[in-house]
Amino acid sequence: MFHCYTNRKTEVLQDFLSKDISSLEDLLSNAMEKSFLSDSGYLELFVRFLHGLTLKSNQRLLGGLLGQTKSSPQITQRVINNLKEIKTYDKCPDRSLNIFHCLMEMNDLSVHREIQEFLKSENKSVKKLSGIQCSALAYMLQMSEEVLDVLDLMKYNTSQDGRQRLVAAVRNCRKARLHDVWLSENHCETLTSALICNNSNLRALQLSSIKLRDPAEALFASLGHPNCRLETLRFENSTLPENSCAALLSALKSNPPYLKRLDLIACNLEGSGMKQLYDYLESPHCKLQFKRSVHLTWIMKEKHFFGFCLSVCLQKKRPHIQRQ
Numbered sequence: 001m002f003h004c005y006t007n008r009k010t011e012v013l014q015d016f017l018s019k020d021i022s023s024l025e026d027l028l029s030n031a032m033e034k035s036f037l038s039d040s041g042y043l044e045l046f047v048r049f050l051h052g053l054t055l056k057s058n059q060r061l062l063g064g065l066l067g068q069t070k071s072s073p074q075i076t077q078r079v080i081n082n083l084k085e086i087k088t089y090d091k092c093p094d095r096s097l098n099i100f101h102c103l104m105e106m107n108d109l110s111v112h113r114e115i116q117e118f119l120k121s122e123n124k125s126v127k128k129l130s131g132i133q134c135s136a137l138a139y140m141l142q143m144s145e146e147v148l149d150v151l152d153l154m155k156y157n158t159s160q161d162g163r164q165r166l167v168a169a170v171r172n173c174r175k176a177r178l179h180d181v182w183l184s185e186n187h188c189e190t191l192t193s194a195l196i197c198n199n200s201n202l203r204a205l206q207l208s209s210i211k212l213r214d215p216a217e218a219l220f221a222s223l224g225h226p227n228c229r230l231e232t233l234r235f236e237n238s239t240l241p242e243n244s245c246a247a248l249l250s251a252l253k254s255n256p257p258y259l260k261r262l263d264l265i266a267c268n269l270e271g272s273g274m275k276q277l278y279d280y281l282e283s284p285h286c287k288l289q290f291k292r293s294v295h296l297t298w299i300m301k302e303k304h305f306f307g308f309c310l311s312v313c314l315q316k317k318r319p320h321i322q323r324q
Contacts, residue, residue, distance in 0.1 A: 001031070001046075002053045006069050024054065024071065028079055035098065036091045044098045052105035054079055080108050084132045087161055092186040093138065093168035100135040111136045125157055134162035141169040147201050148173035153181060154208075170194040175204040182211045188219045196225040204232040216244045220251040223259055230256070234263035242271030249277050253285070 004012040005027050013021045017030045031050055035043035052058050054076050059069050083103055088096040103111055115136045118127055129137065134156070141148055151173040153163050163181040170176045171194045181187075194202055222228055240248070252262070269277065280286055 001027070002050060002069075003066050006066055024075055025078055025082060028054070029082060032083075032086070032099070032102070036088070036095050038095070039092070041092075041095060041098075044095070044101070047098060048101050048105045051079070051083075051102040054106060076106065080106055084111070084130070087131065088165060089161060090164075090182075090184040090186060093165055093190045096131075096135050096165045097139050097168055099132060100139055103132070115140055125155055127157060129156055129158040129162050131159065131161045131165060134158055134165040135168075138166050138168040142172045144172060150175045150177070152177040152179070154179045167191065170202065170205075171197065172201065174201050175206070176202060177206040177208060178210060179208040180210070183207070183216070188212070188216050192218050192222045195219075195222040195230055196227045198227060200227055200229055202230055204234070205230060206232075206234040206236065207238055208234075208236040210235075210238045212239070212241060212244050217247040217250075220244070220247040223251045223256040224254040228256065229258050231258055232261040232263070233259065234261075234265070235267050236263070236265040237267070239268040239270065245269050245271070245274070245277060249280055252280065 001013070001016065003009075005021060005024065010021065013027070017027075017034060019026070019030050021027050021030065028047075028051060031043075031047050035041070035047045038044075053062075053066070054071055056071065059066055059071070080103065083099050083106075086099055088099075100111065103109075111132055115133060118124065118129070118133070118137070119140070121127065137156075141151070148169070151166075151169055153166055154177065156162070156166065158166075160180075160182065163178075164187060167178065167181070167183075167187050167190050170178075170191060176194075183191075191205070194200065195205075223230060223233070252259075
C-alpha cells in the first residue's frame with residue numbers, strides 16, 4: 001500500500017480503501033477507518049506497520065522496496081496530531097487501542113509518559129483525560145501483571161468517548177463499575193469477552209446510568225458460560241429495552257452457576273419486561289435462593305401495575321426478595 005502510494009498507483013489504493021487518496025494523511029486515516037470496521041481486528045498490525053513506515057529510519061531499513069518516498073517531520077507531526085484527535089464513539093474498544101499502538105510505532109511517547117505520570121498522581125479525578133489518553137490508560141491497565149481490584153469510571157474525568165475506550169480495561173479487574181456510558185453492540189461484545197475469557201477475574205459488574213443502544217443478548221447469555229465467574233450483576237438508574245429484559249430473563253432461567261446477586265435499582269424496564277421478570281422471580285422455578293438477594297425498584301408509566309406488583313411482593317414475603 002505504501003509503495004502504491006509513493007508510485008501513484010491510484011487504482012490499487014481505490015480498490016482497497018474505496019476512496020481517492022491525495023496525501024499521506026489521507027492514506028493513513030482511511031486505512032485506520034477501514035481497520036475499525038473489522039470485527040476480528042485482522043488489519044491492526046497492517047495499520048501499525050503502515051504508520052511506522054512514515055519514519056525515515058524505518059524506510060531506510062527496507063532499502064529500495066518502497067521506491068522514492070516523500071516525508072518530512074512536518075508531515076509526521078500532522079499524522080501524530082490526527083491520531084490524537086480521532087473520535088471512536090461506537091467503535092469497538094479493542095480497535096481504539098490500536099490508535100495508541102500507532103503512536104508508539106511512530107516513536108511518539110508523549111501519551112505514554114502522560115499516563116505514567118497520571119498513574120502516579122494521588123488525585124486522579126482532577127486531571128482531564130482525552131480520548132487517546134484513555135486508550136493508553138486502558139492498554140496499560142490491561143497489560144499490568146497485577147489484577148486491578150476495582151475499575152470505576154466515576155473516578156476518571158473524561159468524555160463519553162473516553163469512557164467508552166476505558167471499557168477495554170474490564171478484562172483485568174475484579175469489579176467494574178461503568179457509569180454514564182453508551183454501550184453499543186461493540187462494547188457489549190468487549191464485556192462478553194471479559195466474562196468468558198479463560199481465567200476471568202471479573203466477579204462484579206455494575207452498570208450505572210448506562211444506555212444499552214443495541215440488543216445485549218450475548219452479554220446476558222455469557223452468564224451461563226463455563227468460564228464466567230460473575231457473582232454480582234447490578235443495574236442502577238438505567239434503561240433496559242424489552243429485548244434486553246427478555247435476554248436477561250432467559251439467562252436467569254439457565255441458572256448461572258456463580259451468580260449470587262442481581263440488583264435492579266431505579267431501572268426503567270421497558271415494555272412487558274418488568275412483568276415477565278417479576279413473574280419469574282415469584283415462580284418456584286427461580287433458583288435465586290436466600291443468599292441470592294434481589295432488589296427491585298421499577299419505574300413504569302403504568303403506576304397501577306407498579307403498585308400491584310409491589311403490594312403482592314411484600315404480602316407474600318418471598319424469602320429471596322429483600323425489602324427496599
